[in-house]
Amino acid sequence: MAGSRLERFGTVFTRVRDLIRSGVIKPKEKPLWYDVYKTFPPKRAPLHVKPVTSPSAKKQEIVPEIFYSEDKIRTGFYEQYGRGLRALDLSKSNFVSTCQRFVDKYRELKSHGMLDKSSLFEETGKALLKEGIILRRRGAPPVLAESRDPVLDLKLIDMLAEQQSAGTDTTKTTEDKNS
Amino acid sequence: MAVRALTRGLLGFRYSRAATVASPCGGHHYVTAPSAKPPQPQAGDVTEKILNQPLEKADFFRVAELFSLKDLFDARVHLGHKKGCRHRLMEPYLYGCRLDHDIINLDQTMEHLQLALNFTAHIAYRGGIILFVSRRRQFGHLVETTAKDCGEYAHTRYWQGGLLTNANIQYGPGVRLPDLIIFLSTLNNVFQQHVGIRDAAKMNIPTVGVVDSNCNPSLVTYPVPGNDDTPAAVELYCRLFKMTINRAKDRRKQMELIHVLPVNFLKARQMFT
Numbered sequence: 001m002a003g004s005r006l007e008r009f010g011t012v013f014t015r016v017r018d019l020i021r022s023g024v025i026k027p028k029e030k031p032l033w034y035d036v037y038k039t040f041p042p043k044r045a046p047l048h049v050k051p052v053t054s055p056s057a058k059k060q061e062i063v064p065e066i067f068y069s070e071d072k073i074r075t076g077f078y079e080q081y082g083r084g085l086r087a088l089d090l091s092k093s094n095f096v097s098t099c100q101r102f103v104d105k106y107r108e109l110k111s112h113g114m115l116d117k118s119s120l121f122e123e124t125g126k127a128l129l130k131e132g133i134i135l136r137r138r139g140a141p142p143v144l145a146e147s148r149d150p151v152l153d154l155k156l157i158d159m160l161a162e163q164q165s166a167g168t169d170t171t172k173t174t175e176d177k178n179s
Numbered sequence: 180m181a182v183r184a185l186t187r188g189l190l191g192f193r194y195s196r197a198a199t200v201a202s203p204c205g206g207h208h209y210v211t212a213p214s215a216k217p218p219q220p221q222a223g224d225v226t227e228k229i230l231n232q233p234l235e236k237a238d239f240f241r242v243a244e245l246f247s248l249k250d251l252f253d254a255r256v257h258l259g260h261k262k263g264c265r266h267r268l269m270e271p272y273l274y275g276c277r278l279d280h281d282i283i284n285l286d287q288t289m290e291h292l293q294l295a296l297n298f299t300a301h302i303a304y305r306g307g308i309i310l311f312v313s314r315r316r317q318f319g320h321l322v323e324t325t326a327k328d329c330g331e332y333a334h335t336r337y338w339q340g341g342l343l344t345n346a347n348i349q350y351g352p353g354v355r356l357p358d359l360i361i362f363l364s365t366l367n368n369v370f371q372q373h374v375g376i377r378d379a380a381k382m383n384i385p386t387v388g389v390v391d392s393n394c395n396p397s398l399v400t401y402p403v404p405g406n407d408d409t410p411a412a413v414e415l416y417c418r419l420f421k422m423t424i425n426r427a428k429d430r431r432k433q434m435e436l437i438h439v440l441p442v443n444f445l446k447a448r449q450m451f452t
């Protein structure tokens with residue numbers, strides 16, 4: 001069957017249409033998809049687009065950055081409390097993370113009338129603590145369950161010095177005993 | 180227009196030459212009666228009617244019912260790659276960029292997916308050969324089983340250079356090429372565009388392809404902007420294509436029964452009077 005293998009020139013449809021028009025492809029040999037394409041064309045004709053080789057100019061951001069107003073609250077939360085204690089579970093679509101609860105509480109308190117940003121932060125932290133969510137401040141030393149074993153603080157030099165002094169004492173005592 | 184019935188290969192991974200079989204409505208074997216009686220509807224007219232009737236409605240196979248925006252969101256179809264991987268031609272399809280992650284515009288995906296599924300359904304209705312292609316090894320088995328379940332073909336292995344362009348020599352003379360190629364991922368294993376897209380355009384075969392934010396959508400006839408890496412998303416696409424193709428084929432059988440039976444009845448009556 002006749003065909004046109006020029007994929008960079010026109011679309012699949014335009015090539016077949018022109019071949020039919022010129023008589024190279026007989027109407028009986030029309031491809032199966034031709035009528036369907038004609039009735040339901042795609043949104044954009046599948047023309048080949050030449051790749052841009054020159055690295056010149058353009059560079060205009062057409063894709064917008066997505067930011068929300070709650071992002072400011074979120075940055076404040078992450079700065080103060082670090083990554084948060086509870087891991088995010090993204091497999092559930094209705095999962096509410098610690099940060100999200102903070103944000104919701106913040107907005108609730110703001111709607112009640114408080115205006116000062118720092119006090120709002122404090123209040124939100126306290127409110128969440130009341131609800132049972134522990135927030136650990138970032139940069140604070142980690143809290144230890146038990147104190148360090150005093151044995152670990154001993155240094156080898158001190159131990160040797162002790163042993164030497166103990167050794168001289170014992171020789172003295174044995175001398176006393178012998179004599 | 181003659182209806183081409185096909186004998187499908189048992190393996191389903193190669194396309195074999197269609198032997199000319201008697202068409203389901205038996206168009207070739209009737210002898211037209213002398214003109215004393217009013218002209219009975221020709222078998223050819225019936226076939227044409229069957230073929231053209233679906234084209235009159237916008238969504239004859241009701242493919243828009245098969246999916247919703249929430250389904251796409253839950254399957255994480257909107258997640259693209261990072262900003263650095265973005266292809267410049269995908270920019271119109273992106274909703275935005277959240278902390279360097281590209282988010283695909285699902286409203287546009289809905290429209291494109293509806294067009295793509297509709298086209299697939301019409302091709303399957305007309306008895307076209309559909310070839311599923313994906314070079315992602317993670318989903319190779321899934322794609323092959325999808326193709327098997329709808330009675331179509333799949334090619335998830337290494338694409339030899341002359342598969343489409345040199346088919347007559349590689350597979351023997353007079354091979355029937357696919358009428359539609361569906362790409363579940365338009366990239367090959369080295370993140371370049373799959374050769375099949377260019378080859379299909381060369382051989383005047385329309386393509387439907389899932390294009391991610393790092394793919395080139397320009398040569399794909401019906402691109403579907405969406406995630407092609409997440410298993411949930413690919414399973415969704417496979418399920419949708421399988422359902423559309425099966426629906427279209429069932430509809431075809433129904434239409435043949437509705438339209439051909441009265442014609443057969445009339446012909447039989449005519450033969451016996």
